[in-house]
Amino acid sequence: MVIELAEPLSPAALREFRALMVGLSSHFDEKRPGFFDVNVPAERLGVEDRREEDWRKPFPLPLLGSTSADEELTALVGFNPQREDWRRPFLVYLMGPGVGDESIFEAEHADEPEVEAVLGFRPTHAVNVSAGCNGEIDHVATALLTAAVMDVIGGVAKAELLDGQVSVVAGLPGVLGIADDDWMVLGTAEFLRAWVGHPAFRLVK
Incomplete structure (x- = not known):
C-alpha cells in the first residue's frame, strides 16, 4: 500500500x-532515514490475534523438481506466503x-493522470507499506499501520x-475517488479504518 505525499516530509515530520x-515495533532497524525494517505485533495496532500459537497454513506440493515449496515460493515473492510469520x-x-x-518512486508514478486528478496534486514523494506476511490478520495490520502513519x-x-x-469501498467514509478502471481506490486514514471494519475487506497481495 502506498501513501501519496504532496510535498517532501519536513525534518520534524x-x-x-x-x-x-519505534513505538509500534517489537523489532526496529533503520536502513536509512525514513526506511524502516520492522516487526509490528497486531496487538499494538489495536487488533486481537485469536489464532492458536501452533497454527500453520498447509504447504502446497513442491512446484518443480527437487526444490521445496518453501524455496520455490520464497524465490518468487521474497517470502513464503504459505507459512505464517508471527x-x-x-x-x-x-x-x-x-x-x-x-x-521505484518514478516507476510507480509514471503516467498516472487519473490518479493525480483524484488527488488534486502530483505526488512529490510517497511512503510504501509492504508486508512480509499474507494472512487475513496481516491484511488488517497493513491497513491499520498505513492509517497510523x-x-x-x-x-x-x-x-x-x-x-x-x-x-x-465506494460508499465508505473517506473515499476520495476510484481510478484505473475500478482497480484502484484513494482515500484517507478514516477510509482505511472503515474498510478494515467491512466484512468484505481484503487487500491485493
Missing part, C-alpha cells in the same frame, strides 16, 4: 514518523527525490482493488 515506528514483518519506507528509492505524516492512501471490490 520525519522525526515523528520514526518515533511512531513476527509480522514490514518494510515501511519513504521514497522519492532526495530521500532514496527514486527509481498517515495520522502522523498526512498524505492519501492508494490501494489496489480486487475484482468486484469497488462496490464495497
Whole structure:
C-alpha cells in the first residue's frame, strides 16, 4: 500500500514518523532515514490475534523438481506466503527525490493522470507499506499501520482493488475517488479504518 505525499516530509515530520515506528515495533532497524525494517505485533495496532500459537497454513506440493515449496515460493515473492510469520514483518519506507528509492518512486508514478486528478496534486514523494506476511490478520495490520502513519505524516492512501471490490469501498467514509478502471481506490486514514471494519475487506497481495 502506498501513501501519496504532496510535498517532501519536513525534518520534524520525519522525526515523528520514526518515533511512531519505534513505538509500534517489537523489532526496529533503520536502513536509512525514513526506511524502516520492522516487526509490528497486531496487538499494538489495536487488533486481537485469536489464532492458536501452533497454527500453520498447509504447504502446497513442491512446484518443480527437487526444490521445496518453501524455496520455490520464497524465490518468487521474497517470502513464503504459505507459512505464517508471527513476527509480522514490514518494510515501511519513504521514497522519492532526495530521500532514496527514486527509481521505484518514478516507476510507480509514471503516467498516472487519473490518479493525480483524484488527488488534486502530483505526488512529490510517497511512503510504501509492504508486508512480509499474507494472512487475513496481516491484511488488517497493513491497513491499520498505513492509517497510523498517515495520522502522523498526512498524505492519501492508494490501494489496489480486487475484482468486484469497488462496490464495497465506494460508499465508505473517506473515499476520495476510484481510478484505473475500478482497480484502484484513494482515500484517507478514516477510509482505511472503515474498510478494515467491512466484512468484505481484503487487500491485493
